[in-house]
Amino acid sequence: MEREYKHLVREKILGDGFIRATFSGGQKGTSLEWNKVIVRPVEVKGEIHLQFSYFDEKKDITKNHPLNEAAPVVDELLALPFRNIFVESKTGGVQVNISKKGKAVVSEIKPTKTSTSPNLAHDRQKNKLLSAENAEPFLKAVGIMTADGKIKADMQRKFKQINEFLRLVDETDSFSLLADSPIHVVDFGCGNAYLTFAIYYYLHDILKLDAHVTGVDVKAELIERHKEKVKSLDWNQLTFQVGHIANYEPKTIPNVVLALHACDTATDDALAKGIEWQSKLIVCAPCCQHELQAQMARVPMPASFASIFKDGIFFERMGDILTDTFRANILRIMGYRTDVTQFIPIEHTAKNLMIRAVKASSTNKARWLEEYRNLKSFWQVTPYLEKILKEDYKLLL
Ligand SMILES: C[S@@+](CC[C@H](N)C(=O)[O-])C[C@H]1O[C@@H](n2cnc3c(N)ncnc32)[C@H](O)[C@@H]1O
Known part of the structure; x- marks a missing residue:
């Protein structure tokens, strides 16, 4: 045998x-x-x-x-x-x-529909990603390219953002490392779904992987539009679903979780899902954050921080920084190799961070745990992500 x-x-x-x-x-x-x-x-x-x-x-x-x-x-x-x-x-x-x-x-x-032609590109498109030449069907479908094959002037920035997003995700090397085949991606808070269509096209048509992508959003109207578009393109491994992240129950556990500018604590709902599913890759770009700020406002602040908290905008930014530090820290404690990087240039939006977390077999959990507990005790707050994690995971904190 x-x-x-x-x-x-x-x-x-x-x-x-x-x-x-x-x-x-x-x-x-x-x-x-x-x-x-x-x-x-x-x-x-x-x-x-x-x-x-x-x-x-x-x-x-x-x-x-x-x-x-x-x-x-x-x-x-x-x-x-x-x-x-x-x-x-x-x-x-x-x-x-x-x-x-x-x-x-x-x-x-049996041979599958996707097993048609291997991608022989030596550099796996790493420096190329999507271009007018290799991504015409996608670019036309999402309205970035004109019928005669030109990137629309007012879509140049979106096009750049899409490629930057793909580059940052690809840089984690998760797609070649994913043990499971096929790859199941969920894009939480997909909104207008430029990035959802992009990741699908990239994985499925450029990298030639057996990728299934699902976009989830609370906005039924948007989801209906995306479903129509998918039907017309016949991209049958891209699906959309109306719903709240916290209630989402997948048919197949996603090994990649995305949440890009999902509002406020929706990012935490997405992270909690990824952690509990033990997804191999979790990527989020946090958006507006208020939950931790409300807790901070209730606690008397150390006197040495007085000048920071005189100006509301500093208080808000401190809340953002702390929220994302706690998120990155929790991911590390949960066994993810995690980094925080710039996503969109600061001149376009102040919400320009991306947290990338790749499941690793060993991380220095004790160190992260100590840092996490110290930070919590200094600020006297409990991050929302900790509150919503299932008991088994909460116990690890
Ligand atoms: C700012 S848009 C981001 C869209 C897209 N991810 C992007 O980066 O271009 C945020 C989207 O998240 C959706 N959203 C917010 N909270 C959500 C939740 N709890 N469950 C599902 N969708 C949510 C909103 O409806 C909105 O469409």
């Missing part, structure tokens, strides 16, 4: 129509140098190569081998004790899972 599945995987990877293979997880009682290895075809100087990307917690290494020299590298990979192997190919994929007793469970997968 072992020889059979290895032979099958080897044939698929080295054969025509190969799209991508993911090797992940270690078999019981074994140790592996890499958490995951991804293999995909790339074109280098006009010649097809196989690209091997080796990932562990801290780094990734990528090596390209001409296709006709790649067989021994595939064999080396197959000799490692990975627990899961997932191969996508135009001719149909194969999934192998090794049970705790070491038995290989092999499933052959």
Whole structure:
């Protein structure tokens, strides 16, 4: 059986129509140098190569081998004790899972609609993302491009913002690291859904991933419009749903949670969902925040802060900074490698931060917890995110 599945995987990877293979997880009682290895075809100087990307917690290494020299590298990979192997190919994929007793469970997968042509771009569009050339259907659908193929003058800024958003999300490297296939993204508070359509097009049509994206918003009228647009485009893995974030119950647990400028505590509702689902990637761009400010206003402030709090705008900004610090801190305590970065240039909006959190297997939780508790006790507040987390998670704080 072992020889059979290895032979099958080897044939698929080295054969025509190969799209991508993911090797992940270690078999019981074994140790592996890499958490995951991804293999995909790339074109280098006009010649097809196989690209091997080796990932562990801290780094990734990528090596390209001409296709006709790649067989021994595939064999080396197959000799490692990975627990899961997932191969996508135009001719149909194969999934192998090794049970705790070491038995290989092999499933052959029919070719899917998305398994049509592998993306051979060597740099995975990292510097390119969406352009007038590669994203015409998307740009026309959302009204950024004119019928004759030009970016509209009044949409230049939106176009830039979309690409900046994609760049920041892509920079986390989560899409190549996502163990699960397909990818399920939920975009909470999707509003006019430029970014929802953009992430769908990017994942599905540019990166050629089996991506499912759902936009959620309380505004039924907007959602109805987006549904009509999706129907006319026949983008059948993009869906929209009316509803409140806090009440959202997905059919499939999303491995990517987005919440971009969702209002006030809606950001916390989105973060709580992502944490409780243990989503692999959580990205939010916080918006207006009032909840913590109301708590701060009730507590006598330290005298040394008096000059800050004389001016309302400073008080407000301090509330924003504290709210986002608490959010980032909670994500770190919950095992997410988290950073806070600038999203939109400050001249466009003061709400220009993005919090990016990638699930990691180990973070320095004790340190984050100490910082979190100290900050809470200094300001005598309880962040809204802590209040709404389910009990099991609240107990970790
Ligand atoms: C400022 S818009 C942002 C739209 C989009 N995410 C973007 O960045 O362009 C915020 C959206 O969040 C929605 N929203 C706010 N609170 C929500 C909640 N609790 N549940 C669902 N949608 C919510 C609003 O209806 C609005 O459409």
